[in-house]
Amino acid sequence: MAEQHAVDGKQPTYGLIAQYDDVTSLVHACEKVKNAGYSKWDSYSPFPVHGIDPAMGIKPTKLPLLVFAMGITGTCVAILMQWWMNAHDYQFIISGKPMWSVPANIPVAFELTVLFAALTAIFSTLARNALPRFHHPLFQSERFARATDDKFFIGIEAKDGLFSAEQTRALLESTGAVAVDTIADDSKVNHKLPKPIVWFIAISFVAGFIPLGFIAKAWVSTNPAPRIHPNPNMDFQPKFKAQTANPHFDDGRAMRPDIEGTVAQGALRGDAAFERGLDASENWLSGYPTQVEISDATMNRGEERFNIYCQPCHGAAGYGDGPVARRMVLLQEPKWVAPTSLNQGYLRTMPEGKLFNTITHGVRNMNGYGHMIPPADRWAIIMYIRALQESQLSGGSN
C-alpha cells in the first residue's frame, strides 16, 4: 500500500489535496479523515480554525513545559552570573553596598528569565514546525496559493500506510471537497537552494570567524604598542590642568588664586574663644568658652574622643606610651620622636586655649587634628585631659 505512485511515469506522488470553501466543511472533513485512520495528513487554513484540534486529533503541545524550564534556567544563569562577577571573581565595593545582596540582582534575573523563555518559545516552535523550510511540494499547486487567503485544504501524504490513489481520492470526494488534486513529489528536483545563496551563506559563515579569530589572538597575546585612539579628540582634550602654565593670565598660572579676602565654607572661625581658643585680648584663653557645657556628658564625650584620636600615641593615661609609641620603640625606629607625656608640669599649667590650638594645628611631629575633630569635641577632649592630669597627680601623691 505504501508504494510511491508515479505521475507521468517519472515523479513519485507527494499526495492528494482537497479544497474546501468554508470552515464547517473543513472541520467535518477532518473528522472523517481522522476516523478513516490516516496519520500522515494535515489541514491548511488562512487562520487558526477553532475546533480543528479535536477534529484532527491534535494533542496539546508540550512546548510550555520546555519554555518554563528554560525560563528557570534564565533565572539561575542570571543569579549565578551576578554572584560570580560581582561577589566572587572581581569584588569591588560601590557606595558601601554589600558585595552580594539579592534585591539588587532581581531586575537582571527577571529580565533574563523572560529573555530565555521568549527565545525558547520562538525557536522551539520553529524547530518543531520544521521551519524555515523554503520548499514544499504543495507550493506547486495553483489552488494552494489561496490557503493563505480564503480557502481551506486537507492534504494526505502518499507516505501514509493507508494511502491509495483511488480510495483516498474517493474518501476526500465524499467529504464534500470542491476539488481534489494529485500533487507530485518534486522534493528531489526543487528542494535545493540556488547555488549563489548556498555560496553566500557558506562564505559569510566562514568570514564571520575572521574577526573572532583576531579578537582571540589579541586576547592571548601581549602587545607593547600603545593603545589605539579611534578619535584622539576624545582622549586628548585641549584644557588647562591645575599645575600647568597658562599664557592668558599675567602670572602665567592655569590655577587661579583665591580672590583676596575669600573665606571657604565653614572656615570663617569668627568666634575667637570657641574656634581659636583666644580671649578678648587675643591671649590664650584660660578656662572654657561659654558654649562648652561643664557636665558629665561632655566629659564622657571627651573620654571617648580621646581614646579614638589621642590614646594611640599618648596612651590611655597620657604618659606618651600608646600602642604606636611602644611599637616604634620595639622597632627601634631611628627617626621616631616619642610622644609627649601629658602629665608633665608645664602642660598642667598651660592655658586651655593653647591646648586647643595644639590639637587644632599640631606641634613638633604631631599633626593638626582640626580637620577631623570639630571644635566642641576638641574642648571636650581638653576637659578630659584636665581630669586625667588631676587623677595622675593624686595617684602619684598617694
Place this chain on the structure above:
Amino acid sequence: MTASVANIDIDNTGVDPRARDSLVLGDQDLHSVTEMVCGIPEQERIHRNWWIAFTLAASLMGLFFANIAYLFWEGTGIWGNNNPVGWGWPIVNFVFWVGIGHAGTLISAILFLLRQKWRMSIARFAEAMTVFAVVCALVFPGIHIGRPWLPYWMFPLPNQMQMWPNFRSPLLWDVFAVGTYGTVSALFWYYGMIPDLATLRDRSKTKLRKFLYGAFSMGWTGSARHWHRYERTYLILAALATPLVLSVHSVVSFDFAVAQLPGWHTTIFPPYFVAGAIFSGFAMVVTLAVPVRHFFGLKKLITLRHLENMNMIILATGTMVGYAYSMEFFIAWYGASEYEGFAFVNRAFGPYAWAYWTMVSCNVISPQLFWFKKIRTTPVLMVIVCIFVNIGMWFERFVITVTSLHRDFLPSSWGYFTPTIFDMMLFLGSFGLFSTLFLLFLRWIPVVAIAEVKATMPQAHMHHEDEHHSEDTDGAATHG
C-alpha cells in the same frame, strides 16, 4: 487609495460593548480583507504622498546621522549637558522613546491576554511602533557614553582589566531591561507577521517579491499542526511580554528613583512611569492610526470604536499621571524633608515653571477633553489632543531630569540648563529615523494582522444549525 470598498467612517461607537458585534465593518468576506490589507504593499505605483512623507522623513534621518557623526568627532561637549545638569536631553529623549514603545506591547500582549479582540486590527502597527521607538530610544544611551567605540563595556564581557560591570547599578539593569525588551518585541512582532508574509508570498507576481516574502515567511503553509503550536507560543509570548513591559519602565524609573536626589528619590516612580508610558504610547498610536486609516483605506478595519477605546485609555492613564503629580507634592510636604520640599516648590515656581506648567496643561488638562464624546470620536480633534499629550510627556521627562539637577544642595553650584542647536537637531532627527522606518513598514509589510482579523470574522466559525454557507452575523454573536 486601493481599497475595494469606500473608505468612509461608520459610527459604531454607540454599539453596546457587551454584545459581540462584528469587529470588521461593512460587507466583508475573507478575501476582501486580504485584498484590503495586501493592496497596500502591492500597489503598482507608490503614491505621491508617500514619497513626499518619505523624502521629509529620510532628510530628517540624514540630519540625525550627520549630527551623530559630528558628535562622535567632537564629543558630548556639543550638547548643553554641563554641571550641574549632567543628564540633559539625551536621557529625556531616551525615556520619551521607550515610553512611546510601551503602548504597542500593551496592545499586543496585555489586551491579548484580556481577550480584547478589538485590539487586533491595530496590534500590528502598534507593535511596529514599539520596535521603531525602541530603536530610537537605544540610540541615545548608545551615543551618550562619550567614547562610542566602547559600548561593549556595558555588557558582561571581561575587558582588558578583567573587570565585570556593576550589577548593583540601575543603569546596568537598564541595559538588560531595554535589551530584552527590544529583542522580545522585535521577535514577537516578526513572529506574528509570518502567516501574513506567507499571504503576500502567495500573491506575489515578481520573482524578487516571491523570493523576499518567501524567505521571510519561512515556508509557512498554514498547517493546522503548525497553527496549534503557533497559537500556543503566541499566548506564551504575550504572557511573557506583559510583565516585561511593566518591568522595563519600572527599571527606567529606577535610574532616577534609586538615586538619592530630591525630586528623583521617590517610591511612586515605577507605577507612575508605567502609567505615563502607556499614556504617551497610546497617544502616539492614535496620532499614527488616524492618518494611516485615512490614507490607506482602512476605515473599515480600524474603526471609530478602536479610536474611541484608545482615547478612553488615554483619559484613564492621563488621570493617573495627574494623580501621581499631585501625590508627589503631597509626599514632599508630608515627608517634611526640607530639600524634598524645596525641589518640588522650585519645580512648579522656580526658573523652570514654564516647563512644569506646560507639562501639567498638556498631560493633565488636555486629556480631560476626552470626557466629551464629540472630541473622543472626531479624528482631527483627537489627533490634536494626542499631539499635546506627546508634547506634555516629553516635558514630563525634561522636568524630572533637569529641574531636579539644576539646583543642587549648595546654592553656589546652581545653574540653568540651556540646550544647544545639536540637542534640538538630534531630537528632531530621531523623529526622522522613526518615521522613515514606519513609512517603510507601511509600504512593504501588511499593516494589519490579516490572519488574526480573519479569525474573528463570522466566516471563521462553524455553523451548527444549518450547514449552509451564509453570511449572517449570528455566527459571531454565538461563537465569537
